[in-house]
Amino acid sequence: MSVRPQVEPPSPDLKAAETRSRLEAILNLSRDGILVIAKDGTIAGWNRGAEGIYGYPAGAIIGRQLDILVPYDRLHELTEIDRSIQRGGTIQDFETVRLRSDGAPIDVSLSIAPIRDERGHVTGALVIARDITVVQRAIREAAQSSEKLSDRERMLRRALLALRQSHEDAKTTQLQLVQSAKLESIGRLAAGVAHEVKNPLAVILFAIDYLADAIPSPDENAITALKDAREAVTRADSVIRGLLDFSTATELSPTTQDVNEVLRRALQLVRHALTKAHVLAVEDLGDGLPEAMLDRNKIEQVFVNLMINAIDAMPSGGTLILRSRRDRMTEVGREVGVRKTDQFQVGQSIIVVEVEDTGTGIDENVRARLFDPFFTTKPPGKGTGLGLAVCKSIVALHGGTIRIENKAGGEGTRATVVFRSIRSREGRTDG
């Protein structure tokens, strides 16, 4: 018998002996460790379960101080437990670490209750210790597994995000390919149509010119008829040429260019239109702009187009304002990101060109369709509806953006074109 629990005083009564025997059987059959601790902290009782958990036989431990079972860094627990027990409190399922006889730490769950004498004074404590090492190990393993699972989940989420992004990129590329294929088809069609239509147009125009020369003294009606016919040919030719420009917008010959120089050349080309419409041109061009890789002719075409649109928007005269400046993409936005596939990268050096008019501005419904091919608000014969569609294609081919918006306050319209710059004036590579 290894347990000497002082739960009942010895009694000569047979019934009491039987009770004691039952109690001892329960104590020794229990797999939980059951310890009796005296008021001075010595171990006074120790069952077989305690032997199994802590590794000490009863003979080796009874009479020793309880702290032999407690790791150094947990000795403070004894004081707290003792204080609680002395006040008559009980402790349930206190999970902690204790030491085996070989020094190995074990996870235990302790339930502790005070032992009282017949007058109710606390004389010691009964400790039930349950080995939860396996449970704790399982919990730790579960936690580790959970952490691994979380890691994997994070990885999967990242992979999913990357996959979604790739999907988006693929969709964008597909759309670009479709767009490019469409343009190519239109290009082939336009080239064919141009050849087939331009020859008859040339015949008609030569015939009109011949008739104008050959008719000795044409009456007023004949003169009007010839004039109208000539204008009709010019209109038809304008549509065909616009279509050809639209179709050839897919081919670029970019070289290093000074954007301000291209702007000034474009301005020269619209001088006549400016004078005719009583429009004043104001240049506000930034100094020392970095250069850009541009197809000069095509970008000049874009600028001319934007300037002509601005002039047309001011039939009663006004001011055409040309601005250019260097800038840098500072934050992620609709066309700005951090990936190489983004149109612009954060931190990228850019050149911004603005063409402003002081006209009446544009209706929002019109603005939404401005870049649609064959959409025009100009009177018949004045616009083919391909100008801005061509501009957008050309700018997009340069990796740039173009947008048109009403100026704040509704006093006119501003077209903004953004290009990537390649090199600063000091020769530093920016993009």
Added chain:
Amino acid sequence: MDKIRVLLIDDEPSLTRMLKLSLEHRGYEVRVENNGAYGLTVARDFLPNLIFLDVIMPDVDGGDVAANIRSDPSLKDVPIVFLTAGVSKETTRVKGNVIGGQTYLAKPISVDEVVRCIEKTLAQGKKKTGTPS
């Protein structure tokens, strides 16, 4: 004073007919050839001061016809102006009607512009060679 001789090589008979009438009305001597393959033969016979040559013709390429004409000693200095239905307005405007050193006129074009082109091209030729045409 001899008339300026202009040779039109284009597969579109109505076009050459109309242009011939207009140019003759303005005092030029005009010969027409609607088959590009015979362009060189006609040019040798006619010895024009200037040739208008269509770029795209059935069976023969305007560029090849031009190369044949230029390789002929009697015709090597005769200016050739290409007539094309495939060049866009922007291209001709920006390049000043000269692409790759070669003068182009984009159809449709007015007779006035054709006449201006003849005068300008022949004036440049005179300046270059220093000889009267």
